[in-house]
Amino acid sequence: MEHNSNGAKIKSTILHHLFEKQRQSPYYDNLCRPVSDLLPFIANGIRGLTTNPAIFERAISSSNAYDEQLRKLVEAGKDIECAYRELVVKDIHDTCKLLESIYNDSDGVDGYVSVAVSPKLASDTKGTIEEAKWLHKMVGCSNVYIKIPATDESILSMKEVISLGISVNATLIFCLPRYEAVVDAYLDGLEACGRTDLSKVSNAAAFYISRVDTKLDKKLEQIGTSEALDLKGKGAVAQAVLAYQLYQKKFSGPRWKHLEKRGAKKQRLMWASTNVKNPAYPDTFYVDSLIGPDTISTIADQALKAFMDHGVLSRTLDAEVSGAQDIYNAIEKLGIDWRSVGSELEHEVLGSFTKSFDNVLQCIHKKTLVQV
Numbered sequence: 001m002e003h004n005s006n007g008a009k010i011k012s013t014i015l016h017h018l019f020e021k022q023r024q025s026p027y028y029d030n031l032c033r034p035v036s037d038l039l040p041f042i043a044n045g046i047r048g049l050t051t052n053p054a055i056f057e058r059a060i061s062s063s064n065a066y067d068e069q070l071r072k073l074v075e076a077g078k079d080i081e082c083a084y085r086e087l088v089v090k091d092i093h094d095t096c097k098l099l100e101s102i103y104n105d106s107d108g109v110d111g112y113v114s115v116a117v118s119p120k121l122a123s124d125t126k127g128t129i130e131e132a133k134w135l136h137k138m139v140g141c142s143n144v145y146i147k148i149p150a151t152d153e154s155i156l157s158m159k160e161v162i163s164l165g166i167s168v169n170a171t172l173i174f175c176l177p178r179y180e181a182v183v184d185a186y187l188d189g190l191e192a193c194g195r196t197d198l199s200k201v202s203n204a205a206a207f208y209i210s211r212v213d214t215k216l217d218k219k220l221e222q223i224g225t226s227e228a229l230d231l232k233g234k235g236a237v238a239q240a241v242l243a244y245q246l247y248q249k250k251f252s253g254p255r256w257k258h259l260e261k262r263g264a265k266k267q268r269l270m271w272a273s274t275n276v277k278n279p280a281y282p283d284t285f286y287v288d289s290l291i292g293p294d295t296i297s298t299i300a301d302q303a304l305k306a307f308m309d310h311g312v313l314s315r316t317l318d319a320e321v322s323g324a325q326d327i328y329n330a331i332e333k334l335g336i337d338w339r340s341v342g343s344e345l346e347h348e349v350l351g352s353f354t355k356s357f358d359n360v361l362q363c364i365h366k367k368t369l370v371q372v
């Protein structure tokens, strides 16, 4: 039985058990205004929140809760993009405050809220650094994660942002080599950080899941042999299982031990894109299949509802490591290049986030016309 902030008893859910029994933290992949609407999710065991431009597009375009702040921003002479950034900063700040007690109680392990730099900066190293610094300063909360895409150019910015003591959620990770580069950027950033105590710097690595299967399944169908078809729906989870093995390897040994002595926190793998896209797969498939300690599962509404209703709580993430390696190798043997899968997905998702970013600006523009 859990207690709310007034000391009243609230019923434990599978999300509480996920954290207490499996040491995996459930985050909510969503945001809304008023942010107080998130309180029931937190009471149900959500320990952090992730956002992206598509989430803001949905939130701002489907609600008039932003109109008053927007009117003031327009009156103050802000242009559309500035106004958008301020709306975002307010939501993220207010959500950080809601999650502050989880952040404090967990000693800075949980309670984070992610806010992404503009997808338009994905190939601009310097621009990403500047925007990350700006967002961090404007939100003004220790429990904000600045979300930076793991593109070639933005990985370079991660090292610098981390070295400034800013916590980062490295996102858009679709393949293992890219994940390894993200780990190295975190380690490099920590080593370059001038602070003697590194305990306030945190890093999550958002590894996409369902979209990887969507892409792989298409390629496997094109190959069409029974061996290929038999691998459908297995690649994304297998790759994630191997990412967890890589995480354990990278966060042990002398290099890591040295940083740990300075108080550094291990990076946390965060499973993103956990909503099932293929209706033929069970709706809790990706959440159920990737349960393991010291990780985060960020879950959007569809999978969250399903998991809370009939999710299965057992440690799956390292239950079948050699099987996962066999699946990974078999996919590669069929001529599917994991790196190319990663770059195709990176291109597609950045494209769709850029579209959401443009749409939300257009929506704000329309709202300002109505207000005039």
Ligand SMILES: O=C[C@H](O)COP(=O)(O)O
Binding pocket: 029, 050, 051, 052, 210, 211, 272, 273, 274, 275, 298, 300
């Ligand atoms: O922020 C990342 C989301 O988890 C993406 O999820 P999606 O692939 O279902 O759009």
